Amino acid sequence: MERRERFAIAVVLLILIGLPAAALGYQYWLRPALSSTRMIDIRAAAPEAGGFQPDAIQVNAGETVTLRFSSTDVTQGIAIGPGLGIDLGHVDPGQVKEITLTFDHAGTYTFYCNSWCSPDHWRMRGIVQVDDPANPGALPTSQRDPVIEALIAEGVDIDDNVHTDDHPLPVISLDRVPSVARGEMLTSTVNVPADLQNAAWRRSHSPAQALDLLIADNPSMGRAELADVIAYLWSGGLSAEQITAAQTLYNKNCAACHGETGAGDGPVASSTENNPVIFADAGYMFTRRDDVLYAKIRRGGMGTDMPNFGTLFTQDETWALVNYLRSFSGTGQGPLGDAH
Amino acid sequence: MVTPSRINLLERLPLLKTILKSRAFQPVLMLITLFVFVLAILTGLFGTPAGSRNFNIIFVWIVWWALLIIVMVPFFGRLWCAICPIPAPGEWLQRRGIIQRRTGRLLTLNRRWPRRLKNMWLQNFGFLGVAMFSTIILTRPSVSAWVLFSFLLVGVMLSAVYKNRIFCRYVCPVGGFIGLYSMLSPVELRVEDQGICASHTTKDCITGNEHGYGCPWMVFPGNLTRNTYCGLCVECLKTCPKNNIVINLRPFGSDLMVAKERRLDEAYKAFIMLGCALLYSVVLLGPWGWLKNWANMDTLPHWAIYAAAFLAINLLVLPGLFWLVTVASRRLSGQAVPLRRLFVDYAYTLVPLGLSGWIAFSLGFVLVNGSYALGVVSDPFGWGWNLFGTAQAGWTPLWPTLTAFLQVGTLTAGLLFSVNTAYKIARQNSQDHRLAFLATLPVTGFLTLVTLGFLRLYLG
Structure with missing residues (x-):
């Protein structure tokens, strides 16, 4: 057999056997074997x-x-x-x-x-x-969430806001969209009850409940001005970094349904089982407690397309997100806080 | 004897003759294409399902297709068939060698290919069969890989049963249209003097000798008047003891005027190719998403409707319309030629327009998506490799503003060539210029409508 014939046969064998062996062997065996991790x-x-x-x-x-x-x-x-x-x-x-x-x-x-x-x-x-290498095979313990546990103990229905055409969102009437900036200026002229100054109380009560208390303590003030004060009190105290992080989380995980401005008009809103709630609606957001919003994000919505995010976000991230949601209706300190 | 309009390339370029006569020439090129072919099958089977990042889809259906339809077929005819890797393993097994000329009979069961299949019909239906699934084959690497592998398998199996390149000559769905369009090519393999072949008793080009094998395409070069069934393997150049084989440069489309070899199966190939170019343009480049979904088999009933319409348009509607055109042409010119013969004759006018339609269609996606080749050459499987540092090369459409101009130019050239061909064919049936002109009018109308259809699709 000629030398070039032998060479050609060797090349054919290389192509038919060597090439698959080299490519697959490298990817599935050699590459992982050579990797330090x-x-x-x-x-x-x-x-x-x-x-x-x-x-x-x-x-x-x-x-x-x-x-x-x-x-x-x-x-x-x-x-x-x-x-x-x-x-x-x-x-x-x-x-x-x-x-x-x-x-x-x-x-x-x-x-x-x-x-x-x-x-x-x-x-x-x-x-x-x-x-844990020291305890292999140990089953993971479920993470407890005291906020959600407290809501369950209190008997709060966190799914009372299912939003369909037949079942509108619960809302209270507001004369105008509350403003954090106006509220900040007014705060020193208003008698703010001690409960409202307590962050823990604010998380477990809705702005509407707070507004009733504020009106009772300040009968001479207009309701709209007092709503501004509530907006300011609910605006949280997050750093700029936390707000940006919350905004990023919102845009990547929530905006597809709820819309970038919280108007419930995200690109896939029409394909969801129920209408996404409208964070930009101040009348609705005044009825929402922060801890209920928090629980909803972490646990998801029962019977709706709202997924749970408790396994994706930390508790701090979730609280920041709650605050960001409030910014759409003027009651938070996010970048959209006074946009409405 | 070389006709005045021909240039004998082997005489002008002695080095080319030396290269072509080398037994290593064809196998070396086949080994290169076999490497690419095997890589395409591997990447299709094991690589990412994302077509734009898979070597299989990009190199087979964009790079290879572009080279084939835009460069090789129009300018070199069946050159691809000479280096195609699909028949290579079967042929090498038959010959029991790759480069070396082995003596003795080919290793095959030596069965006789059925006479009724000695035509292009099998290739016509094979092409339609593949074309009906093309949206799936062209976008799913694994499907594409299985199709390529099945071609290889069928090639080997047919080589084991039948002598020579039965697969290429009568079965290969791609080979059929390459043969049809190679009639346009400015390159031809012919004999210098047919008289020498006629008087040559041993016919080494058929039987083979110590320098080479008998023509694997089962063609007698002495009678060769068209490129259609010559695979340019140049075995005859090696075996001819009379030094009578030439490779000529000639005017484009010379074979279209060879009247005596026109056949219905080839005519239908012209319809099918034109119809498919139009339908592909509608489905793959058109704005009708639902149609693409149907072709992509979103549901079986949808695809069944699409496939039925696809077959009907190619096999009935387009030929039916052209039959009416032929009837009109015959009536206008008063030619006494049988209608069926006229129908077949004029079908060859679709060859230039069909090829230009395919080139225009191919330009539409090759220029747009060709840049994917840079990325997949470095990461053929889509596994995150970066062999040549180009894996991250972005998608960059090439000359997007020029594409439409190129398409219009190509289609216009194809139309003019086709109209000119129609007139020349009409003149073959009538010596009278006026009658030939009249005969050409309905055909010209048909060709113009088809061209306008293409332009409507490409220009919106």
């Missing part, structure tokens, strides 16, 4: 096409792992929470984004999509189970 590939597809694969991974506390996210069909936004501050941004179809991280503490974390990817977008979640 454990590599975990997570494929994301629209929920209707399977969501995250795998949707649950296990790592040990203190172990450094590399999570490689890819999307197979639509653009996803990949974040991991709560409390890790990890947001990989958009992952386009066919794109791979990776992050190398170490989970310091045992617990349960969630990787999730924060970019509207499909009507079942909220199902785009996966779990990182971080085990």
